[in-house]
Amino acid sequence: MARILRLVRLLLTLLPAAPLLGGAAPPNTHVALSEPAPSRGWLWPLEPRPAVVRAFDPPAQPWLSGHRGIDLAGGPNQAVVAPHDGVIAFAGWVVDRPVLTVDHAGGLRSSFEPAETDLTVGTRISRGQRIGRIAAAPLHCGTTCLHWGVRQHDDYVSPLRFVADTRPSVLLPWRDP
Numbered sequence: 001m002a003r004i005l006r007l008v009r010l011l012l013t014l015l016p017a018a019p020l021l022g023g024a025a026p027p028n029t030h031v032a033l034s035e036p037a038p039s040r041g042w043l044w045p046l047e048p049r050p051a052v053v054r055a056f057d058p059p060a061q062p063w064l065s066g067h068r069g070i071d072l073a074g075g076p077n078q079a080v081v082a083p084h085d086g087v088i089a090f091a092g093w094v095v096d097r098p099v100l101t102v103d104h105a106g107g108l109r110s111s112f113e114p115a116e117t118d119l120t121v122g123t124r125i126s127r128g129q130r131i132g133r134i135a136a137a138p139l140h141c142g143t144t145c146l147h148w149g150v151r152q153h154d155d156y157v158s159p160l161r162f163v164a165d166t167r168p169s170v171l172l173p174w175r176d177p
């Protein structure tokens, strides 16, 4: 008898939790993780290959103004594609625009803005995967665009180094062993 009572008490403590577990949508279930293409090259973060509407123009000194990335022509809600494998490092608002940041191997970090995502920080992503979308925030370009910045450790580098075939290549993200 005591055993049955314990069982009933156990069931009663478990039951209220069930609707809570069922109500919370599991994050990122719509993301299909695919194997990365067998290439060490980077992809453009927009498809088809976008026009570069503003070039990389790093400041002479870190505290001066400049353009620490490239601006790519694109429309609101257009999909942002992962240029390479990585992990979502940041997804949130910075001042007046949503920013999406991805850590890649080799101390490389891509930042996209204005870009929104449903992915959470720490999510592993694969090269070519749709990771977000361009948000409507036309303040940076005058029209809608995607700003793409790449940092290697603390230095901003031109994203074109990774997607454009400009031989001789001076900076490779990493080498195959």
Ligand SMILES: [Zn+2]
Binding pocket: 054, 067, 069, 070, 071, 140, 147, 148
């Ligand atoms: Zn820009």
